[in-house]
Amino acid sequence: MNAAPLSPEDPTQLGDFELLGRIGHGGMGQVYLGESQGGEPAAVKVIKPSVVDSETRLRFAQEVEVLKTVWGPRIAAFMDADPEAEQPWLAT
Numbered sequence: 001m002n003a004a005p006l007s008p009e010d011p012t013q014l015g016d017f018e019l020l021g022r023i024g025h026g027g028m029g030q031v032y033l034g035e036s037q038g039g040e041p042a043a044v045k046v047i048k049p050s051v052v053d054s055e056t057r058l059r060f061a062q063e064v065e066v067l068k069t070v071w072g073p074r075i076a077a078f079m080d081a082d083p084e085a086e087q088p089w090l091a092t
């Protein structure tokens, strides 16, 4: 997986995931390459601090709930999430 280096303002740890680099970004989030405590690679999506408000928190919590209910060979599997954290995050 190609990842760009973390910037000084990036978090280095979210939940049990160590963040190792940046792999992409969407409308409301930055996606990091992460690693679980067991050494499993993860895509860790974090809501950008500039867009965290009650509406984006709600949308993000809904995304997490939907992800918990879907699985398949072409769907990144849900690993863990904390939509109520100061910086809400989701690991797949």
Ligand SMILES: Nc1ncnc2c1ncn2[C@@H]1O[C@H](COP(=O)(O)OP(=O)(O)OP(=O)(O)O)[C@@H](O)[C@H]1O
Residues within 6 Å of the ligand: 023, 024, 025, 026, 027, 028, 029, 030, 031, 043, 045, 076, 092
């Ligand atoms: N599981 C993953 N594996 C590899 N890269 C990923 C993964 N999830 C996201 N990415 C990368 O991060 C980018 C943004 O993903 P994200 O889920 O935030 O997209 P989005 O749905 O467009 O954003 P938003 O939900 O914020 O509107 C993707 O285009 C991709 O490059």
